[in-house]
Amino acid sequence: MTHSDVLHALLIFGSTFVLEDVAVLGAALLVANSMISLPWAAGSSFAGIWLGDVGLYWLALYYGRPVFERRWFKKLLGKKIDLSRSESWFQNHGSAAILLSRAVPGTRLPTYLAAGLLKVPAIRFLTMTAAACAAWIVVLFWVSYHAGMMVISEFRMFRSEAGKLAACAALATILAWPLRRALKRISLRRIKRWEFWPPAVFYIPVAIKYTMLAIRYRSFSLPTLANPGMHAGGLIGESKFDTLADLALADSSLVAETHLVPFHSADQQFSQITRVREMQGLDYPLVLKPDVGQRGYGFKVVRSDDDVRSYIEQFSRDVLVQKYVPGPYEAGVFYYRMPHENQGRIFAISEKVFPMITGDGKRTVEELIQCDPRASLIAAIYLQRFAKERGRVLPAGESLKLVEAGNHCQGAIFLDGNRLFSKALEKRIDEISQSISGFFVGRYDIRYASEEALREGHGFQIIELNGASSEATSIYDPQTSLRNAYRTLFRQWEIVFTVADENRSRGLRPTAWKTIWQSWHRYQQRSALSLVSD
Numbered sequence: 001m002t003h004s005d006v007l008h009a010l011l012i013f014g015s016t017f018v019l020e021d022v023a024v025l026g027a028a029l030l031v032a033n034s035m036i037s038l039p040w041a042a043g044s045s046f047a048g049i050w051l052g053d054v055g056l057y058w059l060a061l062y063y064g065r066p067v068f069e070r071r072w073f074k075k076l077l078g079k080k081i082d083l084s085r086s087e088s089w090f091q092n093h094g095s096a097a098i099l100l101s102r103a104v105p106g107t108r109l110p111t112y113l114a115a116g117l118l119k120v121p122a123i124r125f126l127t128m129t130a131a132a133c134a135a136w137i138v139v140l141f142w143v144s145y146h147a148g149m150m151v152i153s154e155f156r157m158f159r160s161e162a163g164k165l166a167a168c169a170a171l172a173t174i175l176a177w178p179l180r181r182a183l184k185r186i187s188l189r190r191i192k193r194w195e196f197w198p199p200a201v202f203y204i205p206v207a208i209k210y211t212m213l214a215i216r217y218r219s220f221s222l223p224t225l226a227n228p229g230m231h232a233g234g235l236i237g238e239s240k241f242d243t244l245a246d247l248a249l250a251d252s253s254l255v256a257e258t259h260l261v262p263f264h265s266a267d268q269q270f271s272q273i274t275r276v277r278e279m280q281g282l283d284y285p286l287v288l289k290p291d292v293g294q295r296g297y298g299f300k301v302v303r304s305d306d307d308v309r310s311y312i313e314q315f316s317r318d319v320l321v322q323k324y325v326p327g328p329y330e331a332g333v334f335y336y337r338m339p340h341e342n343q344g345r346i347f348a349i350s351e352k353v354f355p356m357i358t359g360d361g362k363r364t365v366e367e368l369i370q371c372d373p374r375a376s377l378i379a380a381i382y383l384q385r386f387a388k389e390r391g392r393v394l395p396a397g398e399s400l401k402l403v404e405a406g407n408h409c410q411g412a413i414f415l416d417g418n419r420l421f422s423k424a425l426e427k428r429i430d431e432i433s434q435s436i437s438g439f440f441v442g443r444y445d446i447r448y449a450s451e452e453a454l455r456e457g458h459g460f461q462i463i464e465l466n467g468a469s470s471e472a473t474s475i476y477d478p479q480t481s482l483r484n485a486y487r488t489l490f491r492q493w494e495i496v497f498t499v500a501d502e503n504r505s506r507g508l509r510p511t512a513w514k515t516i517w518q519s520w521h522r523y524q525q526r527s528a529l530s531l532v533s534d
Contacts, residue, residue: 004035004036005036005037005040006040008030008035008036008040008041008044009036009040009041009043009044010044011165012024012026012027012030012036012041012044012045012048013044013045013047013048014048015048016044016045016048016049016052017048017052019173020048020049020052021140022169022172022173023045023048023172024045024049024136024137024140024141024144025140025143025144025171025172026144026168026169026171026172027041027042027044027045027141027144028041028140028141028143028144028145029144029145029168029171029172030165030168031141031145032144032145033168035165035168041141042137042141045137045141046133046134046137049133049136049137050129050130050133053112053129053133054125054126054129056112056116057112057115057116057120057122057125057129058116059116060112060115060116061116061119062116112129131204135204144172193377193478194482194485195414195476195478196377196378205486206486206489206490206493209489209490209493210493213493213494213497214497216497217497217500217501219504219510220513221510221511221512221513221516222497222500222501222504222510223235223468223469223493223496223497223500224468224500224510224511224516225499225500225501225503225504225508225509225510225511226440226441226467226468226496226499226500226503227438227439227440227441227442227467227468228438228503228508229246229436229437229438229439230242230243230438230439230467230468231519232468232511232515232516232519233467233468233500233511234442234466234467234468234469234470235467235468235469235511235516236469236516236519236520237292237518237519237520238292238467239291239292240258240289240290240291240292240320240464240465241258241260241291241320243436243465243467244256244258244462244464244465245258246436246437246439247432247435247436247462247465250432250435250436251432251435253461254432254460254461254462255461255462256287256322256323256325256447256461256462256463257280257282257322257323258320258321258322258323259276259280259320259321259322260291260318260319260320260321261273261276261318261319261320261321262318263312263316263317263318263319266309266312266313266316269312269319270305270308270309270312273308273312273321274305274308276321277321282321282323284302284303284304285301285302285303285324286301286302286308286321286322286323286324287299287300287301287302287320287321287322287323287324287463288300288302288308288311288315288319288320288321288322289319289320289322290315290317290318290319290320291317291318291319291320292318298315298317298319299404299405299407299410301324301404322463325447325461325463326447326449327447327448327449328449329351329352329447329448329449329451329454330352330354330445330446330447330448330463331349331350331351331352331417331420331445331446331448331454332349332350332352332414332417332443332444332445332446332472332473332474333346333349333425333429333443333444333446334346334347334348334349334350334442334443334470334471334472334473334474334492335347335429335430335433335441335442335443335444336440336441336442336495336499337430337433337434337440337441337499338440338498338499338502339440339499339502339503339506340502343430344429344430344433344434344440345426345430346421346425346426346429347472347492347495348416348418348472348473348474348475348488349416349417349418349420349421349474350414350415350416350417350472350473350474350476350477351414351415351416351417351419351420351474352412352413352414352415353412353413353414353415354401354402354403354404354412354413355372355374355375355401355402355403355411355412355413356399356400356401356402357369357372357375357394357399357400357402358394358397358398358399358400359393359394359395359396359397359398359399359400360394360396361393361394361395361396362393363393363394364390364391364392364393364394365386365389365390365391365392365394365400366379366383366390366391368394368400369382369383369402374413375402375411378411381409381410381411382402382403382411385402385403385411386400386402414473414474414475414476414477415474415477416474416477416479416480417474418474420451420454420455421455422455422456422457424455424456424457425454425455425456425457427457428457428458429444429457432444432462439465439467440499440503441467441468441495441496441499442465442466442467442468442470443465443466443470443471443472443473444462444464444465445462445463445464445465445466446460446461446462446463447460447461447463448460448461468496468500471489471492472488472489472492474488475488475489
């Protein structure tokens with residue numbers, strides 16, 4: 001600790017009560033210029049922001065609404081506070097409102113005041129705001145530090161410390177303006193629909209739950225034992241083909257016909273796919289997708305040799321050639337069985353809906369997508385997929401299916417499919433699961449033509465089986481509250497850890513971290529090269 005650190009920390013702390021984002025961005029620039037140590041810069045930034053948040057909460061908690069209705073208070077703030085709107089949002093979204101308001105301009109002040117007026121428990125508020133502040137400071141420090149390092153040589157022209165301080169303040173202000181401008185463009189409708197939140201935001205509580213379970217069970221890699229028959233338990237890097245091949249050995253009629261075609265060159269892979277088609281009598285359409293992948297990346301329905309050639313030239317990876325199962329319905333069935341139990345059970349069923357737009361003879365594909373209440377929220381995904389057709393006027397009555405892949409991140413709609421549950425279906429899924437060596441928990445993706453037949457336990461085909469990292473995707477039903485979604489995910493990970501712990505007690509050992517890291521690294525490389533999915 002130095003005298004300079006203390007003075008600069010006090011300056012940062014005080015500045016957060018005036019322009020907090022500028023203060024934090026400036027703090028990172030001071031670190032880049034070696035004018036303050038990182039702990040002091042981050043600590044003073046956190047203290048200033050968090051104490052300001054706590055002050056708003058306590059003000060509302062102890063003095064209440066009358067203060068906010070006084071003319072002098074409104075004049076002091078210089079704008080009207082819409083408390084009723086914030087209270088309504090807070091009632092519906094609870095903790096999420098606190099977390100999101102940190103990054104959404106114009107929502108933090110009314111949301112924190114609403115938290116005080118509604119007498120949210122202090123521990124809850126303090127915990128959530130502390131987590132939000134810490135995350136926000138990390139983001140701002142990352143942005144500002146890297147920006148500062150790019151122009152670090154320019155700071156050398158300032159010989160005095162006061163000059164460098166002024167330069168840091170000026171650059172911080174410049175950085176803050178486009179950052180806030182970009183955040184203001186975020187649709188409030190999308191923020192209120194948690195199913196469309198960025199994974200980095202949505203999975204924060206899940207990551208905390210995972211960490212707590214890992215500490216409880218004394219192993220962060222324990223979930224790799226949930227399915228000993230899968231690579232890393234199906235946590236990352238498992239081969240879809242190997243899993244489907246195991247299923248086909250038990251009953252080939254249950255599995256969509258699938259063939260693995262490795263990649264050595266574009267000509268070789270194209271020739272081999274052609275040979276597979278001819279030998280197996282597979283007609284178009286077919287499905288091409290990566291052998292190792294997640295979230296529907298690289299999924300394509302091909303209808304001609306030209307489509308196959310185009311896919312290979314863009315993808316250049318080992319692919320699965322799968323017979324297209326028309327359905328037209330698709331569901332995700334999440335199953336688990338404790339190793340000591342004789343019978344497993346269905347944990348959740350998600351019903352997958354493939355959204356469509358219908359033409360009116362006047363509007364283009366892009367206009368129809370932008371006019372749809374839900375499709376407009378993820379228009380970027382659809383417009384990237386239909387880049388060549390976005391300007392086409394869709395004839396009256398003609399429908400366009402917006403997505404083929406049954407993945408939420410690709411634009412499919414997920415609903416709670418509990419109505420499809422039956423004891424007969426559960427028994428059939430359990431029989432299939434127990435035919436796979438070393439499988440205890442995961443999600444089946446199935447296509448079927450009749451709901452009645454599905455409930456009777458037949459009339460469906462499995463197109464994919466995912467392991468320990470799969471989700472009970474029924475949580476993405478728009479009618480599901482955020483609290484219930486997290487409750488389901490928390491319970492799901494409790495099941496995974498419990499199953500894995502029981503397998504560990506039988507002498508099995510988790511996958512080494514080096515293997516997990518290598519699998520994750522390979523997945524990141526492959527997903528980065530994945531073409532636009534159907």
